[in-house]
Amino acid sequence: MSEVSEGVQAMDRAMDRAMDGAATGGEVELDGLTKKYGTVEAVRGISLNIRRGEFLAILGPSGAGKTTLLNMLTGFEKPTSGAIRINGRDVARLAPHKRGIGVVFQHYALFKHMTVAQNVGFPLRMRGMSMREQRSHIQHALELVKLEGFAARFPDRLSGGQQQRVALARAIVFRPALLLMDEPLGALDKRLREHMRVEIKRLQRNLGATVIYVTHDQNEALTMADRVAVMNDGVVEQLGTPDDLYERPASAFVADFVGETNFFTGRAVLDADGRIRVVLDGDRPEHRREVENAASLRPGSGVEVGVRPEEVSLLPPEHAEHDQAPAVLGTVSDVLYEGATALHVVETPIGDLSARLSLKNLRETRWAVGDRVAVHWDARAARGYPAADRAS
Amino acid sequence: MSVDSSPVQVTGGLATRSRGRPDRRWLTLVPLLAVLILLFVVPLGTLLADSFGGGQGFTLDNYREQVTSPVFWRAIRRTLVIAALSTVICVVLGYCMAYALTRMPKRLRGVLLVVVLVPYFTSILIRSYAWIAILAPNGLVAGTLKLLGVDSPPELVFNQTGMLIGTVQILLPLALLPIYSVMSGIDRAPVRAAQSLGAAPAVAHWHVYRPATSSAVLAAAALVFISTLGFYVTPALLGGPGDTLIAQSILVRFSNLVDPAGAAAQAALLLLIVLSLFTVLFRYLAPSLAVEPSGDARPARRADRGERFDALRALRARVLDTGLGLAGRLRLPILVGSWVAGAALLVTPLVVVAIWSFSDATYLTFPPEEYSTRWFADYFADTAWLDSTFLSLAVASASAAIGVVIGGLGAFGLVRGPRRARPPIAILVAMPMIMPPMIYSLGFFLLVAPQGLVGTPLGLILPYVVLGLPFAVSITAAALRNLDVRLENAARSLGAGPMSVLRHVLLPALRPALVSGFVFAFLAAFDDVVVATFMSGPTAVTLPLRMFQDIKLEVSPRTAVVAVVLLGAGAAAVLLRFVMAWLVRTIRVALSRLGDS
Ligand SMILES: Nc1ncnc2c1ncn2[C@@H]1O[C@H](COP(=O)(O)OP(=O)(O)OP(=O)(O)O)[C@@H](O)[C@H]1O
Ligand SMILES: [Mg+2]
Numbered sequence: 001m002s003e004v005s006e007g008v009q010a011m012d013r014a015m016d017r018a019m020d021g022a023a024t025g026g027e028v029e030l031d032g033l034t035k036k037y038g039t040v041e042a043v044r045g046i047s048l049n050i051r052r053g054e055f056l057a058i059l060g061p062s063g064a065g066k067t068t069l070l071n072m073l074t075g076f077e078k079p080t081s082g083a084i085r086i087n088g089r090d091v092a093r094l095a096p097h098k099r100g101i102g103v104v105f106q107h108y109a110l111f112k113h114m115t116v117a118q119n120v121g122f123p124l125r126m127r128g129m130s131m132r133e134q135r136s137h138i139q140h141a142l143e144l145v146k147l148e149g150f151a152a153r154f155p156d157r158l159s160g161g162q163q164q165r166v167a168l169a170r171a172i173v174f175r176p177a178l179l180l181m182d183e184p185l186g187a188l189d190k191r192l193r194e195h196m197r198v199e200i201k202r203l204q205r206n207l208g209a210t211v212i213y214v215t216h217d218q219n220e221a222l223t224m225a226d227r228v229a230v231m232n233d234g235v236v237e238q239l240g241t242p243d244d245l246y247e248r249p250a251s252a253f254v255a256d257f258v259g260e261t262n263f264f265t266g267r268a269v270l271d272a273d274g275r276i277r278v279v280l281d282g283d284r285p286e287h288r289r290e291v292e293n294a295a296s297l298r299p300g301s302g303v304e305v306g307v308r309p310e311e312v313s314l315l316p317p318e319h320a321e322h323d324q325a326p327a328v329l330g331t332v333s334d335v336l337y338e339g340a341t342a343l344h345v346v347e348t349p350i351g352d353l354s355a356r357l358s359l360k361n362l363r364e365t366r367w368a369v370g371d372r373v374a375v376h377w378d379a380r381a382a383r384g385y386p387a388a389d390r391a392s
Numbered sequence: 393m394s395v396d397s398s399p400v401q402v403t404g405g406l407a408t409r410s411r412g413r414p415d416r417r418w419l420t421l422v423p424l425l426a427v428l429i430l431l432f433v434v435p436l437g438t439l440l441a442d443s444f445g446g447g448q449g450f451t452l453d454n455y456r457e458q459v460t461s462p463v464f465w466r467a468i469r470r471t472l473v474i475a476a477l478s479t480v481i482c483v484v485l486g487y488c489m490a491y492a493l494t495r496m497p498k499r500l501r502g503v504l505l506v507v508v509l510v511p512y513f514t515s516i517l518i519r520s521y522a523w524i525a526i527l528a529p530n531g532l533v534a535g536t537l538k539l540l541g542v543d544s545p546p547e548l549v550f551n552q553t554g555m556l557i558g559t560v561q562i563l564l565p566l567a568l569l570p571i572y573s574v575m576s577g578i579d580r581a582p583v584r585a586a587q588s589l590g591a592a593p594a595v596a597h598w599h600v601y602r603p604a605t606s607s608a609v610l611a612a613a614a615l616v617f618i619s620t621l622g623f624y625v626t627p628a629l630l631g632g633p634g635d636t637l638i639a640q641s642i643l644v645r646f647s648n649l650v651d652p653a654g655a656a657a658q659a660a661l662l663l664l665i666v667l668s669l670f671t672v673l674f675r676y677l678a679p680s681l682a683v684e685p686s687g688d689a690r691p692a693r694r695a696d697r698g699e700r701f702d703a704l705r706a707l708r709a710r711v712l713d714t715g716l717g718l719a720g721r722l723r724l725p726i727l728v729g730s731w732v733a734g735a736a737l738l739v740t741p742l743v744v745v746a747i748w749s750f751s752d753a754t755y756l757t758f759p760p761e762e763y764s765t766r767w768f769a770d771y772f773a774d775t776a777w778l779d780s781t782f783l784s785l786a787v788a789s790a791s792a793a794i795g796v797v798i799g800g801l802g803a804f805g806l807v808r809g810p811r812r813a814r815p816p817i818a819i820l821v822a823m824p825m826i827m828p829p830m831i832y833s834l835g836f837f838l839l840v841a842p843q844g845l846v847g848t849p850l851g852l853i854l855p856y857v858v859l860g861l862p863f864a865v866s867i868t869a870a871a872l873r874n875l876d877v878r879l880e881n882a883a884r885s886l887g888a889g890p891m892s893v894l895r896h897v898l899l900p901a902l903r904p905a906l907v908s909g910f911v912f913a914f915l916a917a918f919d920d921v922v923v924a925t926f927m928s929g930p931t932a933v934t935l936p937l938r939m940f941q942d943i944k945l946e947v948s949p950r951t952a953v954v955a956v957v958l959l960g961a962g963a964a965a966v967l968l969r970f971v972m973a974w975l976v977r978t979i980r981v982a983l984s985r986l987g988d989s
Contacts, residue, residue, distance in 0.1 A: 074588050095595070096587040103588040109581035113603045122599070126590035131705070144837065 025053035025210035026177030027085045028073075033082035035068050042068040044234035055204055055211045057221035060231030061257065066214045069231070070182050073212065075099050086178060097126075102171035102209075104181040108163050110155040116142070117151035123174040133179050134212070141173040144203060147341065160286050161192045168200070172207060179204070179211045183221065193217075197224055218258050222246065231255050247319055248292075252304050252385040261306040262353040270299035278303050282349040287326045291384035302387030311381035312355035314373040316346060316365070327374035346375055418809040419614040421817065424802025424865065428820055431858045432832070434662070439835035443656035454657035464658065467641040474552065474627070474637065478559040481618045483609060485560075486567035488730035494575045495727070504731065511738045512565035513962070515919045517936050518955040520626045522741030524549060524947055525748050525758045532744060532758045541793075554630035555637075558622055566619065567612040568734075594720030598712070598916035607676050607975035614673040615826075618666055622828020625921050629943060638662050639830040643925065652838060659831040670826060670943050674819075677826075742959075749952035756947040769951045777938065777954075781898045784935035787849055788917035791856030792864075795913040796906055798857070799864025804898070806865065807872040808880075825862035832858070837926040847929015855923045860913025867912065871905035 028050040035043040043065045050056050058066050071077040073084060075096035084092045091099055111119050120141050121134045129137075142148050145165035155163055164184060171179060184200070185193045201224050204211050215221050222242040229239045230253075238250040249255035252263065266280040269288060276297050277288040289305070297303055316331055330348030344355045344367055353375065357367075367373060378381045443453035458464045489508075493501050494647040511519060526532045527549035535547040548554055578601065586596035631637070631855065638658065646655035670677065719726065749767060751760030771777055806817055824832065836855045837846070845851035875898075883897045888965065899906075924937040939951045 074584075076584055076587075095592070097590050098582070099588075100590070101588060103585065105581050105585055107579075107581060109579070109585035111582055111586070111600055122586065122591075123589035126595070167585075170585075176592070199674050358450075 001277060006373070025208050027052050028178060028212070029083075029085040029088075031083040031085070033069070033072060033084065034070065035065075035077060036080045036082045041234050043079075046234075046236055047082075048229060048236060048239055050210060050212065053208050053210055055201070055213065055224060055226045057225035057228045058212065058231055059216075059218060059221040059228050059258070062216070064117070064231040065234040066231055066368055067182060070180055070212070070214055073104050073178075073180055074101055087152070090347060100174070100176055102174070102179040102183045104164075104167050104171045104174035104179070106183045106186055108155075108167040109169075110166055110188075112155055114154075115151065116147065116153050116155065117371070119155065119166055120169045120173050122170065127174065137173055141169040144172070144206070145169045145199070150368060160188055161196065164188060164196060164200075167253075168203070170210070172203065175207070175209075177210065179209045181211065182212075182214045183215075183216065193220075200224065222258070228258075230257060249306070249383065252306060255306040255383065255385070260309055260354070262309060262312065262351075264305045264307075264350050264353075265344045266303045266305055267302055268294075268297040268299050268303045268384070278305055280305065280350045282351065283328060284326075289326070289382065290379040291382045292387065293383045297384050297386060304385045304387050305382050306385065307353075307377050307382050309343065309354045309356040310341075310358075311377050312353065313376045314346070314357065314359070314367055315373045315376060316356055317374050319374045319376075325376060325379055327376045329376050330373055332369055332371045332373060335369060346373060348375055393414060415970065416851045417746055418805055418813070419807055420801040421805030421813070424797045424805070424821070424861070425817070427798055427857060427861065428824075431836070431854055432824055433820075435832065435835035435839045437654050437835075438839040439663075439831065440499060440660055442653055442838050443660045445606075446653065447655065453652045457654055458657050458661065464641060467636050467638045467660075470552070470635065471621060471638040474556060474559065474623075475617050476621050478563060480614050481556075481560050482563050482567040483571075483613050484610060485730055485734055486564055486571055487605070487609060488727060489734045490568050490572035490575050492727040492731055493572055494578075504735070507735050507738055508565050511561070511742060513915065514742060514959065515915075515936065515955070516562050516985070517625050517629075517919065517921055518745060518958075519562055519741050519941055520558050520629045521939070521943055521947075521951050521955075522745045522748075523554060523630055524943070525562070525744050525756060525952075526740060527554050527557065528756055528758075528947070530727070530757050532740075535616055535758065545792050549630055550632045552631065552635055555627045555635060557737075558626040558630040560624060561741065562626060563616045563619055564734065564738065567616050570612050570615070571605060571608045574605055578604050585898045592716070592720050594716040594723065595713075598716055610673065610676040614669065616678050618669055618826050621662065621666060621669075622830060624828075624830055625940065629907035629940075639828060639922075641831050642834065652834075655834055656838065659834050662828060663831050666826065666828060666831075668977040677822075745952045745955045746959075747951050751949045751952075754946075754948055760949075768948045768957075771950065771953045776933075777935075777950075780933050780935040780938045781954075783849070783932060784918055787852045787856060788914045790849075790915045791853045791911035792860050792910045794853070794857050795860035796868075796910045797915075799861050799909060800868050800902070800906055802861075803865045803868035803872055806878065821862055821865045823862075824858050829859070829920065833923045833926045836923070846927055847932050851927045852924065852932065852934065855927065856917035856920065859916045859920065859923070863916060864906075864909035867909040868902060868905045871902050875901050 030048050030050075032044060033046045034041065044370075046069065046289050056067065060066050068077060070179055072079050072092075073093060075091070075098075079092050082092070083090050086099070086101075093120045111122065114122070117138050124134045124137055138151065139148070142151060145168050147162060147165055147169065150158065150162065150166075155166060158166065164187075167184070171336040181200075185196050188196060197220060213224065222245070225242060227239060227241055228245050230237045230245065232253050238245060238254045240248075240250075245254065245258050249258060249261075256263070263279045266278045266283070266289075268276050268278055271277050271288060275290070276294040276299060277286055278294075278297070279288055283289075288370060291297075291303075291305055311312050314332075315327065319327065328348045330346040330353075332344055333347045333352070335347035336343040336345075338356075341356045341358050343360060345358060346353055355375065404696055443454050445454070478483040493504060496504075520906045527547070528534070529547075529548075533548060533810050546553075548557070582600045583596050587593060590797065593601060622639055623637060624643070627635065627637045628640055631640075639662075641656050642662070643657045682731065748758060748760065750763045750765060750767060751757070752762040752764040753760060802817075802821070806814060808823070833855065840846065840851060840854075845854075878898055879901075880893055883893045888896065919936060920934070921940045922933040923938045928934055928937050937955055942948070943951055
């Protein structure tokens, strides 16, 4: 018993010596970070703060600058301008090996000629830890990723998911204050990906590490992250909690990229009551619709209105003039059965739109192709964006 | 034929081949094996037989005589030392240069590869000769040093220094190219991972990048070492009178001392050294010889060996740390320096030869005091030189053509034929490439001298076919391995017979490989001095042999002229190919335009 606790204490002392005592999550501050490749601006003046122990996902389409941003954090690219502070210390000019950041690479980047244990022990060895001291840390890290029995194997004798976990163990074994992951689950199949999400999340909570997690996959971002930064074209379009992002997208781009959205074009008008409403192209001119986010619209200018498919309901056509929110009449042109839901494509004067109806809704009335329907949505579910807003 | 449901009908599609003729593709191996056995294995057998007394009954006297001769041991020791030194220099320099190549922009990489490849394809004889002009007492280096005020420059040639410089220059591409080809396929992500885990760049290189190159480095080392063991031309031209290496020692025994049996015994001992090295290093060499490796070419994996050596390990780590720290700080100078040294080493001889060919002098002064084209005029007016040129062209073309046909067929048999026969045949095919030419030539001479083949073109062509075969086979086999076998099967299933498959599927796909196989086989023959030393006669002197003898007689610009003529012809051939391709394209476009209007 005492032997064990002594061992643990010795391990912690060794760790603290090696890691400057940085045991838990670091605070990261990006300040006007910019990277230019020739004339291409891959990252354009990004400023954001990441809190101690936070899980931040960076979500964005291909070419958005995610990897470039990560490479500046790890030190493989020098910023053209701007600062990176980790726990208040500017690291922008520090060499990669002096930053003490744990990185999980997209294709794991394991050392093929080393065993799992040697892979995981590498950062410890680089910190001058003796073999004896390394052993317990390696053991502990492998336990965390549930690979206890695999220490003596070589990486090419492991499955994709196991390799991924070795990469993870290697990145956390030296208890970095900051853990970066560039699409760490990109190469795994769907089930394994979902399993690993839970594992990574659990690990992060146990370690209390700050994590920056780059992904293409919005589900990954929304389910794992405390906050998500949506990147596009070198800038952060929106930084917020997953529900912020989904329910209150700040731009048409975010609305489009995160989840699905029906977009309608229209024009903002200033009503007699001093409120800004929207007339949709193709709609009856007397239908002046209320939208969320109306304050950002300029009267007379073009507008895009986004409505999520699950916010759209379909009613029999006789309900067209229903309450205060006017309906649009249309014809069902396609029904795609999805299991728990069914996606209905409807042709209307304001454009084609989709409505995702739950089976519960459908129990009363089922719609078939060719049916006339009245399309409704709640005014609080429609968000307006200035038309020039969208970059792509 | 009734189309009912008999089981044969059901599997008919799959059974076509086995139901038709049995697989006879192995037959294409027959010419290759016949040539290798008759013209390669049998000569080596003759050599061994003669070394043990030949027809006069078994004796070990020949060996006893060599083994007790201090001169022989000195030659062996000298050879091993030179081979070890050139191996270390070539591999270290080649490693740095190859690594630098992978880290530079594409455009520059292309240019620098040409800097490596042009000398690589230039005759060894010409490159060795150029070093005389550079290193001799009134050559380039001495001249430059004199300008700088150094009056008694060091002696750089006709000694072991000159020999070493020449050998390194000639074998550097042989080390650099295989290392580069492996390096260019290495993923850099693990190196970055190592850095992110706390390894300084040089440390990450050492622990993560270098292990991925170790097989290639060993292969390069083995190639350079084995090649140096058999070197003849370079040491003969650049070494001093007392600096004989083992290959020269064999020839001296044979021609000066007129002791063929003694020469055979020396050759057999060298053969023993080469074969043991080859056996030990085979698994690393296999990929560079385009032989299918029989096992895993990776270095043996060492498991964790416990903690007992912690102290020793710590010391080693300390030393390594210091070294890597230094290497890390001097990274850029090391890489740039390797290219400055390497490029100077590779290119200077070619430039010097080009300038020297326009010298007016009859002896060696470099740079020339006066320029003229008299040596060109001299060459084109000299029937003996022209005859030799044509003889060499004819002999090399004939042997390369034969080699490509036999080798191409053999490659097909090797790749598509019975799997179990592959490794032994592949090894046999690779043998002539690593065999010191002095051993082989002596064996071949001993075999055919009684038949009156010496001094005839056929006597040259036959051994040249053997020297060219490894190139023809390995290049074609590599191309065949990349060619989808389903293409052939599809053609067969569509009703093509073997000949149509060959004409319509194989030949078009393999043409580039066959062409480069021809070029390599041609150069192997066209570059040869050693076989010619044995097989030339008064009426049949090959061009390299004539040059070699001319240089040994007096160092004049004549060989430089030949070199420039050959290099010019080579460049013209390459240029002509591009011009022809361009012409054909232009004419096609013009014709299609005509057709349209
Ligand atoms: N070394 C480079 N030289 C020039 N341009 C580059 C370089 N690296 C990236 N870029 C450009 O910078 C932009 C951002 O690239 P980056 O790799 O950061 O995108 P990403 O968001 O990681 O995309 P993906 O999801 O496809 O990995 C792209 O337009 C890319 O073409
Ligand atoms: Mg990327």
